[in-house]
Amino acid sequence: MSLSSDLKRITRSGLINFYRNTFVSFASVMMMTITLLIIGATIFMSAILSFTIANIERKVDVNVYFYPNAPEAQILDIKAALEQLPQVAGVSYVSRDQALKDFQDRHQNDYLTLQALNELGTNPLGASLNIQAKDSEQYESIANFLSGDETIDSGVNKNIIEKVNYYQNKEIIARLNALSNTVKKIGVILTVIFVGLSVVVTLNTIRMAIYSAREEISVMRLVGAENKYIQGPFMIEGIVSGLFAAVITIIALFPLTLWISKYTVDFFGGLSLVKYYGDNFLQIFIILLLVGIVLGALSSLFAIRKYLSK
Amino acid sequence: MIYFNNVTKHYSDKDLSITNVNLTIKQGEFVSIVGHSGAGKTTLIKLLLAETKPTSGTVFFEDQDIAKLKGAAVTTYRRRVGVVFQDFRLLPNKTAFENVAFAMEVAGRSDEDIVTDVPYALELVGLSNKAYDFPHEMSGGEKQRLAIARAIINQPEVIIADEPTGNLDPAATNEVIGILKKINDLGTTVILTTHNKQVVDNLGKRVVHLENGRISKDDKVGVYPTHHTK
Numbered sequence: 001m002s003l004s005s006d007l008k009r010i011t012r013s014g015l016i017n018f019y020r021n022t023f024v025s026f027a028s029v030m031m032m033t034i035t036l037l038i039i040g041a042t043i044f045m046s047a048i049l050s051f052t053i054a055n056i057e058r059k060v061d062v063n064v065y066f067y068p069n070a071p072e073a074q075i076l077d078i079k080a081a082l083e084q085l086p087q088v089a090g091v092s093y094v095s096r097d098q099a100l101k102d103f104q105d106r107h108q109n110d111y112l113t114l115q116a117l118n119e120l121g122t123n124p125l126g127a128s129l130n131i132q133a134k135d136s137e138q139y140e141s142i143a144n145f146l147s148g149d150e151t152i153d154s155g156v157n158k159n160i161i162e163k164v165n166y167y168q169n170k171e172i173i174a175r176l177n178a179l180s181n182t183v184k185k186i187g188v189i190l191t192v193i194f195v196g197l198s199v200v201v202t203l204n205t206i207r208m209a210i211y212s213a214r215e216e217i218s219v220m221r222l223v224g225a226e227n228k229y230i231q232g233p234f235m236i237e238g239i240v241s242g243l244f245a246a247v248i249t250i251i252a253l254f255p256l257t258l259w260i261s262k263y264t265v266d267f268f269g270g271l272s273l274v275k276y277y278g279d280n281f282l283q284i285f286i287i288l289l290l291v292g293i294v295l296g297a298l299s300s301l302f303a304i305r306k307y308l309s310k
Numbered sequence: 311m312i313y314f315n316n317v318t319k320h321y322s323d324k325d326l327s328i329t330n331v332n333l334t335i336k337q338g339e340f341v342s343i344v345g346h347s348g349a350g351k352t353t354l355i356k357l358l359l360a361e362t363k364p365t366s367g368t369v370f371f372e373d374q375d376i377a378k379l380k381g382a383a384v385t386t387y388r389r390r391v392g393v394v395f396q397d398f399r400l401l402p403n404k405t406a407f408e409n410v411a412f413a414m415e416v417a418g419r420s421d422e423d424i425v426t427d428v429p430y431a432l433e434l435v436g437l438s439n440k441a442y443d444f445p446h447e448m449s450g451g452e453k454q455r456l457a458i459a460r461a462i463i464n465q466p467e468v469i470i471a472d473e474p475t476g477n478l479d480p481a482a483t484n485e486v487i488g489i490l491k492k493i494n495d496l497g498t499t500v501i502l503t504t505h506n507k508q509v510v511d512n513l514g515k516r517v518v519h520l521e522n523g524r525i526s527k528d529d530k531v532g533v534y535p536t537h538h539t540k
Contacts, residue, residue, distance in 0.1 A: 009415050020403045219399045222359065223460065224388035225416035 010229065014236020024209045025241060031205040032245035032296065033252070035198035036288050040253055042191045043284060044273055049187045051271040053180045057136045060173050062166045064129040064146060068096060070160035075127055078146075082131060085145060087138035092130045099125040126162055136177055139166055199295060206238055206299040210307070217307045227308050231301065238300035242292030249292075250285050253277060311337045311499060312358065312468065317367035319353050328353050328523040331367070335501065337467070340494045342510050343503045344534055345520035351503040354520070355472050358501070359393060360384050389417045392461030392498075396473035398453040400445040400460075406432065407441040410460045417464045431459040435489055451482025458489050468499040475506055483509065507534035 018025050066075055075093065082091045094102070100123045107113045117124075133139050143166035166173075210217075213234075220230045257273040265272050277284065314333040321327055328350035335341050343351050356362045357369050363377045370376065371387070379387050400409050410428045419427075432438050435455035445453055454474055461469055471490060475483040487509055494500045504510060510517055510533060517532025518525060527535065 005421075016408075017403055215399070216401055216403070219401060220412070220416070221385075222388065222393055222399065223413045223416060224385045224464075225412075226382065226385050229416045 006228065006232075010232030011236050013229075014233035015240065017233055018237045018240045021209075021237075024212065025237065028205055028209055028238075028241040028296075029244045029248070032202050032241055032292060033248045035202045035295065036245050036249040036292055037252065038194050038198045039291055040249055040284065040288060042194050043287065044257070044276070046187055046191065047276050047280075048271060048273075049183060053183060055270075056176060057180065058132065060136050060139070060169065060176060062131045062133070062139050062142060062164060062169070064131065064164050065162045066126045066128060066160050067162050068124060068126045070126060072127065074160060075129065079129055082129065082142070082145075085142065087133050087135070087142055089132045089134045091132075094128045094130065096123050096125055096127050099123075099127060136173055136180075139173055140170075142166070202295050203299045203302065206241075206296070207303040209237075210234060210300065210303040214307055217304070221308075230308060231304050234300040234304050235297045238296030238298075239293050240296070242294075242296030243289070245296075246285070246288040246292035249288055250281075253284075311335055311372060312501075313368075313370040314354075314357075315368045315370070317357065317364045317369055319350075319357060319362065320365045321353075328520070331523075331525055333518065333525060333528075335468075335499065337499055338494070338497055340491070340500045340513065340515040341502070342513060342515060342517045342532070343501065343520060344505070344510055344517060347505075349520040350523040351520055352472065353523075355470055355501075355503060358470060359391065360387060385416075389413075389464050390467050392458075392464070392466035392469040394454065394457045394461050394469065394471040394474045396476035398445070398450075398457045398477075400453060400457060402445055405442050405444055406437055406448070406456050406459075409445070409456060410463050413460050413463050419464070427463060431463050432456075434462070434492070435459045436485070449482070450478050451485055454478060454482065454486050455489060458486065458493070462493055462498070466498065468501065469493060471500065471502045473503055473505065475504060475509060480508075487513070510534040 064078070072095070079091050079093055082088050103125060104114065104117070131142055133142055143164055146161065146164050217230055254274070254277070257277045261272045261274040312333075312335040314331045317331045318329050319327055320329075331350075331354070333354075343354060345351055353362070357364055357376065358371075360376050360379050368375055368377065371390070374387065376387070401412060404412060407428055410431055411424045414424045414427065429438065429441070432441055435458050437452060437455055437459065440448060440452060440456075445456070448456065454477075457474075458469075458471075461471075469490065474486055474490070478486060483506065490500050490502065491513070502509075514531055517527075517529050517534070519527035519529075519532075519535055
């Protein structure tokens with residue numbers, strides 16, 4: 001008998017069984033839906049986690065303050081040089097005038113300070129560069145670059161840079177790095193635990209379904225059925241359950257994320273789960289589909305092996 | 311065709327065992343095996359179906375030592391033997407047609423063969439009008455006739471019927487035995503285990519008596535022993 005004909009019979013038989021074993025199929029689909037929802041939730045959790053960490057990391061930056069008399073052209077040269085560095089995500093230039101304006105805005109209710117500033121007659125503030133690194137662990141090398149002398153004419157730079165605030169922030173940055181690494185690790189552990197638990201639950205559900213069919217399996221063996229004819233249809237049933245569960249999950253996630261988003265956008269620093277879901281719909285759908293199919297097929301395979309061993 | 315050579319099978323539960331059984335069954339025979347519950351009838355059947363192995367002695371199916379069959383050889387062997395059980399052992403989620411077709415599918419028969427042979431087998435057992443019924447929609451007699459249709463579909467060399475009438479009323483019993491006789495007339499060897507005196511007496515065929523795991527009597531044309539009747 002050809003392979004395609006075998007496959008056709010096994011698939012047909014599996015589909016018919018899925019349709020006829022209404023209650024068992026329904027229970028398996030429900031359990032797998034719960035499993036996939038948990039896996040979906042872990043996907044969202046890790047999204048929230050990385051978004052939050054990225055958000056915090058964005059708030060860490062290094063400022064280079066220049067003396068008021070530093071020539072603008074030279075500062076822009078340094079900016080250009082910094083932008084060439086692979087570690088640097090972005091550099092923004094705050095001119096002396098902008099710095100003054102920011103200062104005035106900040107102290108607009110502080111009459112005494114503004115008056116003191118006016119009495120000076122000139123702008124006492126220097127320009128500054130605000131540097132953001134791609135990764136918070138790279139600030140040290142950027143700071144070293146600034147204080148070092150590899151590419152920029154150090155003699156001149158030393159004369160115009162008043163201070164680099166990395167060294168004041170160093171401690172905070174280090175602590176933040178440690179924190180975000182810990183949070184990432186916890187995220188991975190939680191994911192493994194959740195996924196592991198849900199796999200066990202699915203495995204047991206399918207095991208119960210197959211247990212209820214053990215008589216049937218023994219009859220099949222007595223009729224002289226090879227293992228593939230016994231195992232195959234059960235695996236197809238498992239796969240179909242996984243497919244249904246994936247589709248139900250993917251549909252259920254829309255109202256769920258919409259509802260959660262309503263309450264959590266502000267809390268998660270602007271991350272809208274429903275938007276994230278929409279943007280990553282295809283990837284999430286494929287992940288859930290694959291997990292559903294593999295889980296269904298493997299659970300059936302493992303669960304039925306016991307009855308085929310004789 | 312079938313040879314039990316000095317076969318002993320002991321379980322931890324002594325009641326079910328058989329001791330030093332020698333039995334030869336020829337092609338085309340209709341053999342009834344009778345005896346009390348626990349006399350060893352089922353053990354004999356299990357040995358024949360390669361469901362269990364003898365403690366000592368050998369069971370041959372033609373030149374094949376059944377105990378030595380392994381893996382795929384067991385499934386191939388089982389397709390040469392049709393089995394009918396007291397509790398029918400039908401596949402509950404398959405229709406009558408599909409139950410019979412399943413046995414053909416696993417034997418690797420083509421779809422064309424299935425479409426022609428299954429209705430023929432159903433007709434032979436009088437179930438043409440029940441082809442699309444599920445087992446739970448059928449009477450005991452109908453279920454057993456369906457089980458027979460499944461057992462004969464791959465033209466096995468021997469049909470083993472283990473208490474096939476145990477759950478049936480007299481009318482259904484007669485139908486089932488009638489079909490088995492018909493199959494035997496067509497050349498298939500039939501091995502029947504039964505408790506039913508009337509069945510054995512009416513058959514007028516070979517009867518093997520099992521008592522406490524031993525063959526106590528083997529008559530060419532036998533009747534049910536009176537002391538066995540409950």
